[in-house]
Amino acid sequence: MTSNDNATPGTTLERGAGVAVWRQIEQILAAEIAASGFGEDGRLPSEGELAKRFDVNRHTVRRAMLGLAALGLVSVEQGRGTFVQPGAIDYSIGRRTRFTENLQRQHQTAAGKLLSASRVKAEPNVAKALALRAGAAVYRIETLHESDGVPLTFARNWYPATRFAGLPEAFDRTGSITKAMAEFGVTDYLRKWSRIGSVLPEPEVARRLNLNRQQPVLWVENVDVDLTGTPVKYGLTNFAADRVQLLVEHDL
DSSP, rough: OOOOSSSOOOOOOBBTTTOOOHHHHHHHHHHHHHTTTTTTTOOOOHHHHHHHHHHHHHHHHHHHHHHHHHHHHHEETTTTTTEEOOOOOOEESSSOHHOOOOOOOOTTTEEEEEEEEEEEEOOHHHHHHHTTTTOOEEEEEEEEEEEEEEEEEEEEEEEEEETTTHHHHHHHHHHOOHHHTTTTOOOEEEEEEEEEEEEEOHHHHHHHHHBTTTOOEEEEEEEEEESSSSSSEEEEEEETTTEEEEEOOOOO
16 A cells, blocks of 8 residues: 655545545545635646646546536536536526526526527427427527526527517527517416436537536426417526536425
8 A cells, every 4th residue: 555645745545445546536625625725716726737746647637526526516617627616506497497587596697698599490309399290490599598607508499480480589689588488478488397317418518518528417308388388498408517406396
């Protein structure tokens, strides 16, 4: 059994102790996070710096970082570094699910951005969800939602184009899909169903959410309906799992 002489005193690695080296590094860093050991900005040293500190290769450090991210202790942001996670935001999923309202209840800022919009033919799964015939015209809209400049969700949503002619322009003008749909007479809408899962992100999702592709994302597939029960939106939203935790509420 040997120790790492390059490590900070009290944070030595024990090789051959039956605990993987990457797991030991994860445990050491987790303890330092708990002790507020990374300053006000919460930025951890780079992979290279940690590899030198623990006398290991970068792959070992990267595995430890992904372990910390899976525990919700850090956020790995592409191009910026790794930061202590201040605590995941509770994102409520109930009959009325609204991004801005969810964050405002927790005194967080909220901002939505229209990334792309196109009029396309509904694929069979989209048409079924929206109770349309296959090939009917729908708007496919991609959005990004942030809090304090940090991306939280990347969504692809589909809306019946005949009912909401000009919806992308209304959304771009109002900055809110709820306000945009109100211009078409949908003053309120409710969640009909949600399906929740987890997956490693595709390249576009990882880029939009500023994540390492080895970090899983939460996804929510859903259908929203107007007050008469007619589908108005089918969507698939990806959540940065280290920044958001989903809270399913049973509305009365």
